[in-house]
Amino acid sequence: xxxxxxxxxxxxxIAAAMDKRxxxxxxxxxxxxxxxxxxxxxxxxxxxxLAEANSASREIGQLYKSGxxxxxxxxxxxxxxxxxxxxxxxxxxxxxxxxxxxxxxxLPNIPHDxxxxxxxxxxxxxxxxxxxxxxxxxxxxxxxxxxxxFDLIDFELGVKITGAGFPVYKGKGARLQRAxxxxxxxxxxxxxxxxxxxxxxxxxxxxxxxxxxxxxEGQMYQVTxxxxxxxxxxxxxxxxxxxxxILDKADLPIRYTAYTPCFRREAGSYxxxxxxxxxxxxxxxxxxxxxxxxxxSYDALDGMVTHVKGLLESLNLPYRILRLCGGDLGFTSALxxxxxVYSAAQERWLEVSSVSNFEAFQANRLxxxxxxxxxxxxxxxxxxxxxxxxxxxxAGLLENYQEGGGIRxxxxxxxxxxxxxIS
RNA sequence: GGAGGAAUGGCAGAGUGGUCGAAUGCGGCAGUCUUGAAAACUGUUGAGGGUCACACCUCCGGGGGUUCGAAUCCCUCUUCCUCCGCCA
Numbered sequence: 001x002x003x004x005x006x007x008x009x010x011x012x013x014i015a016a017a018m019d020k021r022x023x024x025x026x027x028x029x030x031x032x033x034x035x036x037x038x039x040x041x042x043x044x045x046x047x048x049x050l051a052e053a054n055s056a057s058r059e060i061g062q063l064y065k066s067g068x069x070x071x072x073x074x075x076x077x078x079x080x081x082x083x084x085x086x087x088x089x090x091x092x093x094x095x096x097x098x099x100x101x102x103x104x105x106x107l108p109n110i111p112h113d114x115x116x117x118x119x120x121x122x123x124x125x126x127x128x129x130x131x132x133x134x135x136x137x138x139x140x141x142x143x144x145x146x147x148x149x150f151d152l153i154d155f156e157l158g159v160k161i162t163g164a165g166f167p168v169y170k171g172k173g174a175r176l177q178r179a180x181x182x183x184x185x186x187x188x189x190x191x192x193x194x195x196x197x198x199x200x201x202x203x204x205x206x207x208x209x210x211x212x213x214x215x216x217e218g219q220m221y222q223v224t225x226x227x228x229x230x231x232x233x234x235x236x237x238x239x240x241x242x243x244x245x246i247l248d249k250a251d252l253p254i255r256y257t258a259y260t261p262c263f264r265r266e267a268g269s270y271x272x273x274x275x276x277x278x279x280x281x282x283x284x285x286x287x288x289x290x291x292x293x294x295x296x297s298y299d300a301l302d303g304m305v306t307h308v309k310g311l312l313e314s315l316n317l318p319y320r321i322l323r324l325c326g327g328d329l330g331f332t333s334a335l336x337x338x339x340x341v342y343s344a345a346q347e348r349w350l351e352v353s354s355v356s357n358f359e360a361f362q363a364n365r366l367x368x369x370x371x372x373x374x375x376x377x378x379x380x381x382x383x384x385x386x387x388x389x390x391x392x393x394x395a396g397l398l399e400n401y402q403e404g405g406g407i408r409x410x411x412x413x414x415x416x417x418x419x420x421x422i423s
Numbered sequence: 424g425g426a427g428g429a430a431u432g433g434c435a436g437a438g439u440g441g442u443c444g445a446a447u448g449c450g451g452c453a454g455u456c457u458u459g460a461a462a463a464c465u466g467u468u469g470a471g472g473g474u475c476a477c478a479c480c481u482c483c484g485g486g487g488g489u490u491c492g493a494a495u496c497c498c499u500c501u502u503c504c505u506c507c508g509c510c511a
Contacts, residue, residue, distance in 0.1 A: 043472065047480040054480090057492040061441040072491080079491040246470085367470095374452065374468080 001104050001211075003364045003379060004036060017110045020117040020326030028103055035100040042096055046089040053082040105214065109361040111326050112335035118325025124338070125325065130309070131318030134344050134400050142345045143395040144276030146402060147173065150422050155276070165266070165281035172422050176397075176409070177284065179416030180390055181259050184286040184311070188387055191307055193257035193288050198237035200260055201228040206240040209366045211332045221263045230263035234287035235384045242291060242368040247380065249372040253300060254291040257387065259284065277391035278350065284390040290383045291368065294360065297381035298335075301357045304385045305337050308353050311387055314412050317396050318342045320349065334359045341392060345399035350392040355385030 007014065011029045018025035056079040063072035116125050147153035152173025158166040169177050189195050207213035207229050212220060221230040231237055238258050247254075262285050277283075288307070292300045305321065312319045324336040333356040340349035360379040363369070369377035401408045406423030414420045 040473075043480080044474095047473070050481085051479055053491085058442055060491050064441085076491045083491080377470085 001361065001365045002107055002109065003360055004032075004104070006110075006360075007032060008036070014110055018108070020111045020115055021108060021329060022119060022327050023108070025107065028107055032100065032103045032107070035096060035103060039093065039096040039100055042089060042093040046086060046093055049082055049086045049089060053079055053086060056082065108331040109329075109334045109358065111329055112357070114323065114335055115329060116323065116325045119327040120325075121328050123325040124322040124328055127321050127323050127337075128309075129318075129320040130313065131316065131342075133318055133342055136344045136399075136402065140345045140399070140402055142276065143343075143398040146398045146407065147276065150407070152176070152398075152422070153277070163281070165279070167277070167280065172417070172419065175417055175419075176413070176422075177390060177394065179413050180388075180393060181284060181286060183413055183416050184388055185257060185259055187311055187314070188257035188286065188288055188307075191255075193255040196238060196256050196258040198234060198241075198258050198260065200231055200237075200263075202231055202236050202240065203228055205243070206236055209240045209243045210236045210362055211365060212236060215331065218267055219265055221265060231260060232264045233262050233285065234258040234260040235289060238287065238289045239362060239366065239382055239384070242363075242380075242382075243366045245366075245368055246377045247291070247368075247370040249293065249370050252291060252293045252370060252380065253296065256289045257286060258289075259286045261285075262389075277395045280391055285386055286388060286390075288385050288387045292381045292383060293370070294378070294381045297357050297359060297383060300381075300383055301335065301337075301355065304355045304383060304387075308339055308355060308385060308387055312339065312341065312352075315393070315397070315410050317393070317400065319352070330354075330356065332356075332358050332361050334361065339388075341396040343392075343396050343399050345402070346395075350396060351389075352392045352396070353386040353388050355383070357381065357383045 007029065011026075011033065015024075015026045015029060056075055060072045060075050060079065063069070063075065116123060118124065141149065144153075144155070147155075150172065151170055154168045154170055155164075157168040158164075161168070185195055201223065204213065204227060207217075207220070212229070212232065216232075220232055223229070237260070238256050241256075242254075261282055263282055264280075266279060266281060288304060290300050290304070309319075309321075319339055319341045322338045322340065324330075324333075324338060329336055336354055336356040338351055339353035339355070341352045342348075343350050359381050362382045363379040366382075368380050368382065370380045371377045397410065398407055401410065406421050409417055409420045409422070
């Protein structure tokens with residue numbers, strides 16, 4: 001949700017930026033500004049009425065004290081009348097405020113200057129590519145076949161226990177998974193991100209805080225009995241730590257990392273692209289989250305990009321970085337870089353990380369602010385990124401590292417796995 | 424799950440129907456003093472809306488109600504504490 005004050009003076013600039021998303025924001029912007037004006041008028045009117053009512057009540061108290069019961073009773077009528085009036089105004093005000101809120105929820109974040117205009121993923125800009133595409137042996141297999149061959153992952157067993165998209169990791173597969181989580185967490189911690197363990201279920205307020213609600217309700221698993229949601233990403237619990245928080249400027253920047261399983265209904269997904277580990281309902285991810293002074297948030301974003309690059313390079317996985325175009329940019333993001341690893345056996349790029357600056361968009365919903373000295377609190381900027389999502393990294397490792405009838409383990413992982421080869 | 428108690432400003436803690444956004448203490452900030460610091464003293468110190476700036480309005484866990492008037496009374500929800508039960 002964009003802060004109102006950014007909309008009041010810049011409607012034209014914002015509309016131009018929104019065009020890059022393929023969204024004509026002009027109608028909704030003018031609606032918002034009108035509702036804002038209406039809301040303020042009603043508020044002023046209500047405030048005046050309440051001020052009158054308050055002073056009448058005060059006077060009644062005084063009159064009673066000085067024994068002038070008659071005058072007091074006369075004033076009560078005035079007061080009652082004002083009360084009825086204020087109730088009506090209150091209702092009109094609530095209606096206007098709700099309508100305003102609703103419209104604000106519909107407006108996505110303003111794309112950053114760097115965001116290219118574009119329709120969909122084909123318009124994303126490749127800004128960086130690293131590593132050699134490995135030439136695989138003739139009999140190279142996709143990861144789902146490798147997983148079966150070496151008994152690393154059992155997809156059918158997951159179907160039996162839960163359903164499609166809930167794999168069971170076994171033996172060295174499970175161990176490799178755990179090794180990756182530990183390696184990622186250690187790597188992030190060394191870079192200054194504090195490790196957290198957070199709840200995997202969140203309440204409604206948290207869902208609204210990071211913007212999963214009300215729009216993406218259908219994408220989350222819901223525990224209706226207790227009105228809780230299974231988290232689709234650690235971003236939700238971690239960022240909500242800061243809901244309704246006023247930080248001291250000296251506390252910034254804040255950097256957290258957390259491993260969690262992620263649960264996504266992925267309603268509407270189907271086809272070959274969802275085979276194996278490519279798309280799951282439950283998967284593991286290590287996330288990094290930052291809270292920044294607005295003046296530094298784009299340096300922070302660059303820092304996160306560099307960080308994820310280092311992580312992928314340490315695993316020697318060929319990757320490229322995309323700057324998402326307006327049409328592919330997430331609702332809440334101002335600028336996003338996607339990382340894709342090349343899967344040689346599938347001959348396609350797999351998204352393994354998404355690094356975004358949300359500027360004040362999330363902070364506004366969260367009421368996450370910071371204060372410098374005695375100044376008024378200001379909205380902070382939030383950023384997050386995957387470092388990294390496990391399944392497609394695992395897929396990339398299995399496929400790119402297959403050689404001589406086995407799978408080699410990258411050097412940096414050997415201390416974590418305790419073995420250097422799967423065969 | 425059962426029984427009882429509680430929820431007030433950054434923290435502690437007064438306040439049981441009228442001028443209470445709320446005593447007091449601690450903490451924070453500014454100043455006096457000091458070579459500097461500490462101590463002491465003085466002042467200041469919640470958030471949101473609104474205004475050029477004031478005024479003014481809202482908020483004492485959330486929601487609803489009683490009343491001319493609610494932190495204070497009533498209903499309800501949530502959370503926390505104590506005791507009992509169950510339990511990794």
